[in-house]
Amino acid sequence: MSTTYSISDLSRLLDVTPRTIRFYEEQGMVAPTRRGQERIYSGRDMVAMKLILRGKRIGFSLAECKELIDMYDPTGNKKQLDRFLEKITQRREQLQQQMLDIEQMQVELDTAEERCRTALEAF
The missing domain is CATH 1.20.5 (Single alpha-helices involved in coiled-coils or other helix-helix interfaces)
Structure with a gap:
């Protein structure tokens, strides 16, 4: 069974707000599954969020981060x-x-x- 995360788990682990995570979800950069109203994030979502945050720190645009995430295999x-x-x-x-x-x-x-x-x- 693979590791999953709630939005509060991700926000705590990555030191970002839940609103930030929801923003990247709206942009199609993370795609949690749903259990009722609860968002369930996968390990892939965790990696995507780390890539986004690292990309932002080094000056990548959102489009550049999305391009790299979309290439994930x-x-x-x-x-x-x-x-x-x-x-x-x-x-x-x-x-x-x-x-x-x-x-x-x-x-x-x-x-x-x-x-x-x-x-x-x-x-």
């Missing part, structure tokens, strides 16, 4: 891992570009500040 996840590596490379490149942009902005701010201070000294 319990018999082997090579395609999913290859795609994840591609996404990581893309995200790293975006971050490197953002760092360069920030450095350039800081140089421009330093220049503007210096000009302002020089102009103020003239008064």
Whole structure:
């Protein structure tokens, strides 16, 4: 018998609110079964939630997380891992570009500040 989780179990284990879990359910990223009004989450749902939360932490969009979750194959996840590596490379490149942009902005701010201070000294 496989492990199942209630919404309160998942929320406690993942340190998120039940509302967060319901949101991802509405987005089709987790799919609990129902027992009356109670949601029953599977191990696959737990893995999907972990992937979503990890993806969010490293800056993936919801669509990117969903793409990776949809690639899940319990018999082997090579395609999913290859795609994840591609996404990581893309995200790293975006971050490197953002760092360069920030450095350039800081140089421009330093220049503007210096000009302002020089102009103020003239008064």
